[in-house]
Amino acid sequence: MTQLILEQALNGLQFGLMLFLLAAGLTLVFGIMDCINLAHGSLYMVGAYFVAAAAQAADSFWIGLAVGVAGAALLGLLLELSLFRRLYRRDHLSQVLATFALILIANETVRMIWGAQPVMLNAPEALAGPLEIAGFSYPAYRLVIIAFGLAVAGLLYLLVARSRVGMWVRAGAANREMTEALGIDVQRLFTAVFVFGAALCALAGGLLGPLLAVQVGMGESVLILAFVVIIIGGIGSVRGALVGSLIVGTADTLGRALLPTLLRATLPADAAATLGPALASILIYLLMAAILFFRPQGLFPARA
Amino acid sequence: MAFYQPARYQKPVAGALLLALIALPPALTALGQEFYIGFATRLLIFALAASSLNLVLGFGGMFSLGHAAFFGAGAYAAAICMRAGISEALLVLPLAMLVAGALALLVGAISLRTRGVYFIMITLAFAQMAYYLFVSARAWGGDDGLPLPGRMTLAGLSLGSDSALFYAALGCLALAVVFLGSLAGARFGRTIQAIRENETRMEALGYPVFRYRLVCFVLGGALAGLAGALLANLTGLASPNLLQWTQSGTLLVMVIIGGVGYLYGGVVGAVVLLSLEEVLSGFTLHWPIGLGLLLLGIVLLAPRGVAALFGKTGG
Numbered sequence: 001m002t003q004l005i006l007e008q009a010l011n012g013l014q015f016g017l018m019l020f021l022l023a024a025g026l027t028l029v030f031g032i033m034d035c036i037n038l039a040h041g042s043l044y045m046v047g048a049y050f051v052a053a054a055a056q057a058a059d060s061f062w063i064g065l066a067v068g069v070a071g072a073a074l075l076g077l078l079l080e081l082s083l084f085r086r087l088y089r090r091d092h093l094s095q096v097l098a099t100f101a102l103i104l105i106a107n108e109t110v111r112m113i114w115g116a117q118p119v120m121l122n123a124p125e126a127l128a129g130p131l132e133i134a135g136f137s138y139p140a141y142r143l144v145i146i147a148f149g150l151a152v153a154g155l156l157y158l159l160v161a162r163s164r165v166g167m168w169v170r171a172g173a174a175n176r177e178m179t180e181a182l183g184i185d186v187q188r189l190f191t192a193v194f195v196f197g198a199a200l201c202a203l204a205g206g207l208l209g210p211l212l213a214v215q216v217g218m219g220e221s222v223l224i225l226a227f228v229v230i231i232i233g234g235i236g237s238v239r240g241a242l243v244g245s246l247i248v249g250t251a252d253t254l255g256r257a258l259l260p261t262l263l264r265a266t267l268p269a270d271a272a273a274t275l276g277p278a279l280a281s282i283l284i285y286l287l288m289a290a291i292l293f294f295r296p297q298g299l300f301p302a303r304a
Numbered sequence: 305m306a307f308y309q310p311a312r313y314q315k316p317v318a319g320a321l322l323l324a325l326i327a328l329p330p331a332l333t334a335l336g337q338e339f340y341i342g343f344a345t346r347l348l349i350f351a352l353a354a355s356s357l358n359l360v361l362g363f364g365g366m367f368s369l370g371h372a373a374f375f376g377a378g379a380y381a382a383a384i385c386m387r388a389g390i391s392e393a394l395l396v397l398p399l400a401m402l403v404a405g406a407l408a409l410l411v412g413a414i415s416l417r418t419r420g421v422y423f424i425m426i427t428l429a430f431a432q433m434a435y436y437l438f439v440s441a442r443a444w445g446g447d448d449g450l451p452l453p454g455r456m457t458l459a460g461l462s463l464g465s466d467s468a469l470f471y472a473a474l475g476c477l478a479l480a481v482v483f484l485g486s487l488a489g490a491r492f493g494r495t496i497q498a499i500r501e502n503e504t505r506m507e508a509l510g511y512p513v514f515r516y517r518l519v520c521f522v523l524g525g526a527l528a529g530l531a532g533a534l535l536a537n538l539t540g541l542a543s544p545n546l547l548q549w550t551q552s553g554t555l556l557v558m559v560i561i562g563g564v565g566y567l568y569g570g571v572v573g574a575v576v577l578l579s580l581e582e583v584l585s586g587f588t589l590h591w592p593i594g595l596g597l598l599l600l601g602i603v604l605l606a607p608r609g610v611a612a613l614f615g616k617t618g619g
Contacts, residue, residue: 030421036421036424038553083600086604087603090603092367092421092424093367093556093560093564094560094603096369096553096556096557096560097556097557097560097561097599097602097603098599098600098603098604100553100556100557100599101595101596101597101598101599101600101603102596102600103596104592104593104595104596104599105592105593105596105597105600107592108590108591108592108593108596109593111590112590112593220549220550224428224432224549227425227428228425228429231422231425231426231429235421273442274440274441274442274443277440278436278437278440278441281436281439281440282432282433282436282437285429285430285432285433285436286433288425288426288429289414289426289429289430289433292418292422292425292426292429293414293417293418296417296418296419296422297422
């Protein structure tokens with residue numbers, strides 16, 4: 001049981017950190033530019049395909065990851081310059097419509113190029129096996145993902161909390177007009193943030209590729225989770241996104257692993273068999289509704 | 305956004321359209337194109353669903369991203385009812401509306417305490433909960449959905465033929481549009497539009513803003529449930545896919561294309577979107593790309609929707 005809980009807790013941490021990579025970009029785009037980007041999940045999907053294709057061409061996972069992330073950043077730049085720039089000042093309805101259209105285009109383009117079947121992306125061979133630490137074994141690749149996630153989270157913290165650009169970003173999230181009035185080129189800042197968010201999406205997509213299937217539609221389910229994360233954490237707050245990701249990641253993973261067992265211990269078997277999976281899959285939404293009810297601005301509101 | 309005011313030519317155009325629609329099934333049968341009767345029924349049903357969202361979004365100013373939950377709840381309510389042996393439409397449809405309305409009451413009572421983006425997200429969260437509940441409910445078919453034993457009967461008459469169901473859907477849509485039209489002009493409609501324009505002011509004038517919004521939200525949910533029950537009858541299946549968030553997104557897109565806050569916005573949007581899908585899918589397998597580009601064009605070129613190009617807005 002301890003082995004199971006520890007393993008699931010690590011899985012939850014790993015899932016949470018990957019969610020953070022997605023949520024960090026989303027919360028900044030949402031918080032600073034007040035732009036609902038439903039196509040954020042599509043960037044994740046396209047990024048994963050880029051990584052898979054590049055890894056296959058170069059026959060190396062790491063080169064593929066680097067090339068794929070760079071490709072997604074470039075795509076993000078093109079999207080920002082051609083489309084998103086026009087959307088920031090429009091109302092939320094227009095943003096929903098436009099980014100919904102982007103989802104349609106992205107899914108179908110990917111299906112056209114790579115086909116409807118999932119694409120294989122293999123983890124580097126050196127990391128394929130499990131790693132044994134003091135009688136406890138855990139897949140090495142998942143540990144690498146955790147390390148990656150922690151490193152990016154730390155880097156992002158330094159960037160946002162300690163650097164000048166990060167200060168501008170935080171200022172933009174707290175009060176956009178004031179930041180503009182102080183002479184910050186918000187337009188260029190927006191572009192940079194958007195491109196950075198796209199790169200993080202592709203990084204998450206590429207790292208998760210060997211664990212999940214790289215397939216059309218993978219972006220939509222994860223997009224909703226990322227939205228849940230940034231609502232829980234507070235829109236525009238990177239710290240909130242980190243805390244929210246870890247909460248959602250562990251709650252979801254532990255809930256799926258442990259709730260059915262717990263319910264079996266307390267309820268009749270057939271009721272537990274129905275209720276367990278249902279409760280596990282709605283757990284994070286219950287959590288989000290509860291947090292919104294008691295703290296409508298999220299845990300770490302960026303706007304004062 | 306201004307208060308809703310019908311255009312002068314709106315009534316005669318709607319009347320002519322209704323007559324044309326009544327003549328449609330015999331005409332299609334005569335032409336040997338019976339397939340399109342089912343398609344036209346689908347258009348009518350989605351027009352009803354989009355109109356119900358337009359009541360919430362356009363008139364009530366509530367940006368709900370969870371409307372599919374009520375749509376799907378209506379479909380499941382109808383399926384469960386009919387499997388229990390009740391197939392009279394005069395019972396099934398009100399029951400479906402009741403179930404969807406009750407769900408909307410629950411969701412609205414909690415969600416309407418939040419504002420702006422948070423409202424969008426909390427409605428989405430509730431819709432996702434409903435989706436996962438239906439997916440994991442094995443008694444109701446889980447992933448596969450719940451097949452219907454047959455079609456409803458209306459006052460003893462069978463709706464088994466596609467034409468009969470078409471007329472039933474047309475009747476529901478026409479009644480709903482008349483209802484929404486008179487609602488928009490009535491005291492209640494004026495009040496919710498005023499709340500959309502300036503909530504603080506209405507609050508200060510002593511209007512129970514929360515209650516008005518909640519009633520509007522519940523009415524929209526109930527109408528969506530009606531559409532869901534009809535759709536389940538058309539396809540013979542209540543599927544959890546009806547509750548997926550992409551379905552909410554599709555309904556939103558219909559309303560936005562058609563024109564938010566215009567009486568016929570939902571109808572126009574549903575017809576435009578579904579017809580575009582049908583036409584484009586005849587040309588190419590990759591029609592979503594074309595559809596996506598068209599939607600982008602609409603956002604950038606006709607920001608207030610297609611119906612806004614024709615409708616009149618009053619002072």
